[in-house]
Amino acid sequence: MSFTSGRPEERRQITDARALRALAHPLRLALLNHLMAFGTQTASQCAEVIGSTASNCSYHLRSLARYGLVESVDPEDGRERPWRTTATGLQFGRSEEPGFAYGAESVERALIEKQIDDEAELTRRAIAQRSELPPEWRDASMLSGYALRVTPDELRELGEKLDALIRPFIGLTREDPPEGSDVVALHLNAYRHPDAGLS
Template structure:
């Protein structure tokens, strides 16, 4: 009997100040996110998805690659059409050392704002589209839920660790899956302390 695969220990790549500054551009965040969500792309396919020119997406791809945020896909494409993918593994944009400088703090804010705006827009688009096609909605594949809790910081940390472990285990189990019937999904977990009343 084969032992079940143990989930790998979570290791985030902590982006240094240079990588944060390289990513801190709305189009670069969008490109990075598309590569994360939809897999390898060319400058042309990214141009089609973003509405930019392929020259522009190509320029931004090279800037991201310079800081090892993405890489060229080996053995795929040609001299005229290069395929790019996101470096594997999880990434943390929260680098306390980089945020000590005004430039590092500003870069982090741009990145997080762009990612959160993109996630929020994707959720709103999904909800709007689902309402228009309610008869086609598969409720079994969707969960949009809010729970309001009272936790100690230690309990919140434990909850975060459990969420992270489940997401990491699922990601490891299905990484690279590209068979018929698979669709890109995004898993979003928001756990944060609410401001005190009156704030």
């Protein structure tokens, strides 16, 4: 599986309702997540991992390209054209911010819920394969949960510090990753506990 790293960092926030709707399609979101994790890939390579056909993946990659989320690149061998994301990180629009498209709130929510479901499924698959991992990867894996007591400002500061620690390891932007490195999924979620007002 090919991987192109060392790109300049470009994080983008998506607030356009049409782009959010395009991403809300399960296969398109899976394609975008795959390209974010593994770098430049052909439609055939994506299809093999995602469980679809190359022609279907190609159709949905072209749809994502219409909204500027992916782009095709020149093939090295003159055969199938590979695709890559146009940004190295994405944030979905926040409906409370100025400029957020009218009517996009429900699309944003559905997209976030789909992303949460996909992350949970990815974690389940990782746990199911845990016994097959080499011991060094098994020992390095983390599944941790914390109940913090913080102010909104402290939570924001904590998020910024964690982001600063993690950012140098992003696969799409990391130059010359050391031998033995591989793609790792890391998901961090922090929010006021939904039951906080009840206790």
